[in-house]
Amino acid sequence: MNASPSGTGTDPSPRTFDYEDDLPRVPLPTLEETGERFLEWCAPLLTEAELARTREALEDFTRPGGPGRELHAALERYDATEGVHSWLDTFWPYRYLGRRDRIALNANFFFLFHDTGEGQAERAAGLIAGALHHKLALDAERLPPVLQRGQPQTMAQNRFLYSATRIPGAVQDTVRAPYSAEHPGPSDAKHILVFFRENMVRMDVLGPDGHPHTLGELTGALQQIMKASPALEPSPGSLTTKARAEWAASREALLAVHPGNRDALDAVETALFCVCLEDFAPADAQEASDHLLHGGSGNRWFDKAVSLVVFGDGRAGINVEHCELDGTTILGFVDSVLGAPAKEHSRASGARSQGAPHLEPITFVLDDALRTDIREADAAFAAYAAATATRLVTFDDFGSTDAKALGMSPDAFVQMAYQLAHRRAKGLTGATYESIATRQFRAGRTEAMRVVTPQVLRFVAAMDDPDAPPAARAAAFREAAEAHVRRAKECQAGRAPEQHLWELQLIQRRRGAELGVTEHLALFDSPGWTIMRDDYLSTSSAPSAHIQAFGFGSTSEQCIGVAYVLLPDRLAVYLSTPEHVADAMRVFADELRRAVQELRELLAAES
Missing domain, CATH: 1.10.275 (Fumarase C; Chain B, domain 1)
Structure with missing residues (x-):
């Protein structure tokens, strides 16, 4: 029997998917x-x-x-x-699986985790242990359903965390995943896919009886993989950076050139998740973020739902394929994996010593045409990434607590700061998208909020009007923020x-x-x-104390992607835009710092 979906009357159900059938439908x-x-x-x-x-x-x-x-x-x-x-059941596959451009950088998103000081192999092993604990709890439906203000949120996307892979199609892509007609129930795969120096290795992380290997065994296996020299053949992972129809044709060529390639693809596509080990240490959080967004294509399989990336110095993050997974679901996964020590995850998951995990190279048979295809895909993506400009802007002296102390919605505060900075940087107010989660509905995902209101126009005009007194500017700011909150609530209610x-x-x-x-x-x-x-700003928020940065690519030629982590004590904003308009993005970054400080002072002066 399902527990009360209202979150009242009975204790919350401990079973992960118990609320799904009782959630309200997305209103039409x-x-x-x-x-x-x-x-x-x-x-x-x-x-x-x-x-x-x-x-x-x-x-x-x-x-x-x-x-x-x-x-x-x-x-x-x-x-x-x-x-x-939901009336959006057909919409979502078209929106994500129907897109025909490359998903690497354009659709996939990333999180940069906080550093732990561990070495590379130890850090990667700990992340694997945390993910396996999460997977086994999910399989047994022991992950408690998320409640927000007492209301259950859909957990359906969790079914696409493990062994889920996007498959390219000539007209529209598909998804290979468990919990499907082809594979009812959770994934029974016992292996992950490990990349190092463009070598691809199948690594069994669960034993024959389903128990995870110990941390020591996982670490030792990763260290063994990291002894490899660079791959002699180009990595087919680069093909996942191509436009989707082109990648579909390349995948057919892989299957046609040798029958063994079908088994290699099967090992890749059924792997629980990817672990991408990099053989360098990024200079700073900016470089780490950039590499998480568009790192070396031969050391990735961008179609995998989840790719954990660990750098040479142990810093780590995640790259996510977006078609079935939104940021809120990935935040839940990340908070679970990073919310406890690796040793605790290992113990709680029932890990036991089973000897060295089985390792098996995944090799593809290539002909000259495929080698050329892969090298050209790698070069094209490297050029595409180089044509993208980024900037990580951090505020260590401002967070949601400060906005609340000024009587302001934190999200409204930063969104108005974006509008003011953009007006000053580009001299205009342009279309602005903000993603609003609607997980309280059955199969709910997100709503598309458009941020610019008449109140926003009055606010940005007042801020640079020399004749407007501070009281008038503050009033315009508050009116714009209140309009923003009202519209966000409309979107949360599915009324957009x-x-x-x-x-x-x-x-x-x-x-x-x-x-x-x-x-x-x-x-x-x-x-x-x-x-x-036609976006000038595309914005989305990912609040988690476990991440340093969150990012994605821009959505149009003049767009600045604005991915932000807004926490009680800090704000981190990752900006991305095409290189040919990078100067405007850099001005925007400078103006954003100015806007946040100016708006703080404006509201503080009221008290």
């Missing part, structure tokens, strides 16, 4: 609600003429008997279909327009002829739709 807004919010959200970014054109296109889309009505009715029918968990409209557009692409909706939809060419979604 009415077409009228979405249309009204869409106009409200895009208006601050548009001229009067652009807004008028957008309104006209929206009215045509939503008119009685119009295309929007037919598409929305189809979505309502889909949402009511037995076995459908963008994904709803986007899915209606996708329904026409998939089923337009069947539904009789084949006409051109001017709404999706309108200024409101195109300008609101």
Whole structure:
């Protein structure tokens, strides 16, 4: 029997997935609600003429008997279909698995962990032990469901942490994973995939009876792997950096050139997770972060759900494939792995001495065409990474506690600081995305929040208006922050327009002829739709005391990716942007420091 999904009346269930069937469904807004919010959200970014054109296109889309009505009715029918968990069930695979560009750097994200002072092999062994403890607890459904303000959060994404691999496709990718029709229940794999100097090694970390190897045995096996010379053949891992259809063709070539390559791919794709051992020590957190984002492609398999990366000096982090995993799930995993000493994880997981773990090189048979393909992929990705500029900006004297002491929502404070810094750096206010978690819903993931409001425009104008007194600036700041909080709550409640409209557009692409909706939809060419979604800032937060930095790539040619770790006593912001606009990003970083200090002083002066 399930425990109370409300978090009241009974104690929380200890079983990981007990709440899933009782979670509320993601609400499907009415077409009228979405249309009204869409106009409200895009208006601050548009001229009067652009807004008028957008309104006209929206009215045509939503008119009685119009295309929007037919598409929305189809979505309502889909949402009511037995076995459908959410009206977004089809949307998410298209959004992530349908993208055709490279996922390395563009979609995968990373966390940089705090240093422990351990050596490389010991650090890697400890992370493996922590992950195995987490996996075995997950398999037995002993991971307690996450509660947020007493409300259960979906745990469904945890099913994609282990032995999950994205498989490239010519038109759309797929995911090979446990808890599926092909493989019901948790993964029964006993091995991980270890990279070192582009050598790929299958390492058994669980014994025949499912018990983990001891820390000493894991450490010894890793030390043995690290005696290897650089690989003689180029690593097929570089192929995972290619655009998806191109990688799909390369994967077919791998399978065709020799039958043994199927077994090699199987070992890679079923591995519990990757451990990427680097043979160098980064100079600082900036270099470590950059390498976690786009490290040497031959020492990665970017399609693996989880890749733990450990540098030569023992510093470590994680690179994550995004299609089935959001930051909140990975934070839960990281906090579990890093929240206890490795020895405690090893003991609690039932680790026992079983002798040296079995090690087996994973080798691919290559022909000259594949060797050339791999080398060209590696060179192309290196050039792509070099064309990306980054900056890690840290604030050791400001955190969420300081914002709260000033009577301000911490997230609203930093988001307004981003807006002010961007206006000063680039001379304009541009479309800004913020990811908002919606895990309180069944199969919930995230909502797309658009940050720019009329109050934001008034705030940034007041801050640089020489005639505006401090009281007026502070009032504008607070009004903008309050508007931000209101919009974030709308998104948390599943009441945002963008994904709803986007899915209606996708329904026409998939089923337009069947539904009789084949006409051109001017709404999706309108200024409101195109300008609101053309990011100048793409932002996301990852609060965890166990990580130094969090990062991802930018989403467009003029975009600055803003990944931030906001904790009670500090703020760390990792910025990324295309190199050709790097100067503006560097100015933004400087202006951000200025904005945070200026806004603190402005609110402090009120008291």
